Amino acid sequence: xxxxxxxxxxxxxxxxxxxxxxxxxxxxxxxxxxxxxxxxxxxxxxxxxxxxxxxxxxxxxxxxxxxxxxxxxxxxxxxxxxxxxxxxxxxxxxxxxxxxxxxxxxxxxxxxxxxxxxxxxxxxxxxxxxxxxxxxxxxxxxxxxxxxxxxxxxxxxxxxxxxxxxxxxxxxxxxxxxxxxxxxxxxxxxxxxxxxxxxxxxxxxxxxxxxxxxxxxxxxxxxxxxxxxxxxxxxxxxxxxxxxxxxxxxxxxxxxxxxxxxxx
Amino acid sequence: xxxxxxxxxxxxxxxxxxxxxxxxxxxxxxxxxxxxxxxxxxxxxxxxxxxxxxxxxxxxxxxxxxxxxxxxxxxxxxxxxxxxxxxxxxxxxxxxxxxxxxxxxxxxxxxxxxxxxxxxxxxxxxxxxxxxxxxxxxxxxxxxxxxxxxxxxxxxxxxxxxxxxxxxxxxxxxxxxxxxxxxxxxxxxxxxxxxxxxxxxxxxxxxxxxxxxxxxxxxxxxxxxxx
Ligand code: HEM
Ligand code: SF4
Ligand code: FES
Numbered sequence: 051x052x053x054x055x056x057x058x059x060x061x062x063x064x065x066x067x068x069x070x071x072x073x074x075x076x077x078x079x080x081x082x083x084x085x086x087x088x089x090x091x092x093x094x095x096x097x098x099x100x101x102x103x104x105x106x107x108x109x110x111x112x113x114x115x116x117x118x119x120x121x122x123x124x125x126x127x128x129x130x131x132x133x134x135x136x137x138x139x140x141x142x143x144x145x146x147x148x149x150x151x152x153x154x155x156x157x158x159x160x161x162x163x164x165x166x167x168x169x170x171x172x173x174x175x176x177x178x179x180x181x182x183x184x185x186x187x188x189x190x191x192x193x194x195x196x197x198x199x200x201x202x203x204x205x206x207x208x209x210x211x212x213x214x215x216x217x218x219x220x221x222x223x224x225x226x227x228x229x230x231x232x233x234x235x236x237x238x239x240x241x242x243x244x245x246x247x248x249x250x251x252x253x254x255x256x257x258x259x260x261x262x263x264x265x266x267x268x269x270x271x272x273x274x275x276x277x278x279x280x281x282x283x284x285x286x287x288x289x290x291x292x293x294x295x296x297x298x299x300x301x302x303x304x305x306x307x308x309x310x311x312x313x314x
Numbered sequence: 315x316x317x318x319x320x321x322x323x324x325x326x327x328x329x330x331x332x333x334x335x336x337x338x339x340x341x342x343x344x345x346x347x348x349x350x351x352x353x354x355x356x357x358x359x360x361x362x363x364x365x366x367x368x369x370x371x372x373x374x375x376x377x378x379x380x381x382x383x384x385x386x387x388x389x390x391x392x393x394x395x396x397x398x399x400x401x402x403x404x405x406x407x408x409x410x411x412x413x414x415x416x417x418x419x420x421x422x423x424x425x426x427x428x429x430x431x432x433x434x435x436x437x438x439x440x441x442x443x444x445x446x447x448x449x450x451x452x453x454x455x456x457x458x459x460x461x462x463x464x465x466x467x468x469x470x471x472x473x474x475x476x477x478x479x480x481x482x483x484x485x486x487x488x489x490x491x492x493x494x495x496x497x498x499x500x501x502x503x504x505x506x507x508x509x510x511x512x513x514x515x516x517x518x519x520x521x522x523x524x525x526x527x528x529x530x531x532x533x534x535x536x537x538x539x540x541x
Contacts, residue, residue: 064410077410127409127411127413129411130409130410130411130412130413130414130416130417131413131414132413132414132415135414156410156411158409158410161405161407161408161409162403162404162405162407163402163403163404163405163407164403184319225413226413226414226415226416227415228400228404228415228416228424229399229400229403229404230400230403230404230405231327231400231403233327258320258321259319259320261321261326261327261328262319262320262321262326263319264327265321265326265327266319266321268402268403269327269403270327270399270400270401270402270403270404271327271328271330271331271396271399271400272327272331272499273400273423273424273426273496274423274492274495274496274499274500275415275419275420275423275424276415276418276419276423277413277415277416277418277419278415279418280414280415280417280418280419281413281414281415281418287506288499288504288509289504289505289506289509291499292498292499292502292503292504292505293502294328294502295328295331295332295499295500295501295502296502296503297502298323298326298328298329299323299332299502302323302329
């Protein structure tokens with residue numbers, strides 16, 4: 051390719067292979083020769099899988115969809131780094147030029163009690179879906195799309211909501227946390243909707259339900275270590291968790307008040 | 315839609331952290347004032363004993379002790395509950411290599427339960443040694459009072475005690491270096507702008523409390539020969 055600094059490198063992959071949730075897994079070593087540094091990490095895995103299929107072996111199962119860093123479907127550990135060593139990058143947007151010739155890479159699925167392995171690098175993240183369906187939506191009628199500036203949202207609030215909304219629900223935060231806590235994900239969703247006018251009607255029930263569902267799914271609590279933010283491909287800030295704590299406290303206090311009001 | 319799950323606030327992971335934060339704040343405030351007040355050991359036996367007498371003879375001591383004991387029980391109770399939940403969420407699953415998350419965090423934040431447990435043992439032994447320790451009497455300014463100064467002198471003359479105290483006080487400082495900052499998070503009063511300041515204040519707080527306390531047994535140990 052003209053103008054490309056493309057090189058070919060040799061990489062050793064130690065990949066976690068596990069047939070199903072019930073069976074024990076182990077690492078299998080694969081030598082990859084002449085991988086283009088222009089290839090994305092998932093493309094390199096595609097190449098490995100083509101070889102495996104040709105040889106009649108079972109290809110490595112991994113989740114992916116958009117391959118543009120926006121859907122949150124991909125994700126696994128490379129040498130202990132969620133989504134690989136490059137900051138603010140999903141593994142589908144990671145390129146082989148990040149690595150050097152002759153490197154050995156250890157690849158593992160997200161590990162957490164609430165994320166059981168389905169096969170190889172693919173884990174079951176339906177716990178996140180259940181948290182979203184417990185309250186992470188707007189179900190009141192908010193009308194048609196508004197004209198610009200019709201709904202007054204201040205610039206700082208709009209920016210903050212946008213930053214929280216950047217969470218793609220990949221689960222790297224859970225995978226990287228010593229408590230397997232989903233607090234960063236849940237707090238991003240709660241903050242996003244709590245900051246916007248459309249989210250106000252269901253604001254209090256939303257946080258109650260999402261936190262209850264999060265606990266029910268068996269995620270851990272927050273120890274404020276910050277491991278989640280460090281691993282997050284979208285740089286979701288730890289401050290979202292402070293906001294989540296605030297939201298749940300206020301919703302609890304307001305509910306008390308409303309209940310007392312009803313009694314009169 | 316699936317049936318919605320409800321959970322009383324104090325039984326949620328978020329609610330328990332609020333309890334940790336409030337009780338941690340109470341104890342963090344107490345250990346600071348305890349450290350500052352006990353600095354009188356550097357002044358004179360009379361000043362030290364009079365201060366102790368003043369505190370223990372007033373009425374304020376009863377509600378204060380009640381709040382401290384209650385906070386302590388809640389702090390330890392929530393710690394046990396949270397740590398158990400956290401461990402079962404991780405489910406003993408470890409990675410072959412340390413994670414980028416793990417590498418990015420402070421050592422203190424990962425080990426709260428470990429130093430916390432040592433502090434638990436320390437506080438019990440500390441209360442047994444001093445509050446329920448030998449009762450000497452003395453008279454200062456014509457008032458008969460407990461001679462705590464003498465007890466302190468005797469205790470810290472023993473190298474074993476000195477060593478145990480130094481260890482526990484360092485760990486207390488460590489616990490606070492993460493804990494104080496974490497209070498802000500648990501209580502929901504933290505944003506991106508405040509975060510770096512909060513982290514520094516937290517480390518400073520732990521350092522001041524630990525160093526302030528450490529000076530006292532060291533002073534006793536190394537100056538006793540001259541008295
Ligand atoms: C002088 C005594 C103590 C002080 C001043 C203190 C202070 C604190 C503070 C300020 C926090 C942060 C709370 C938060 O994150 O909101 C904390 C957390 C914690 N403390 Fe203590 N603590 C003390 C004793 C103990 C004891 C005796 C234990 C345990 C047996 C303990 C175990 C813990 C644990 C496990 C956490 C972390 C909880 C989590 O991150 O989920 N602490 N402590
Ligand atoms: S907070 Fe970050 S790491 Fe967690 S799910 Fe959202 S994007 Fe992924
Ligand atoms: S595949 Fe969509 S974010 Fe990576």
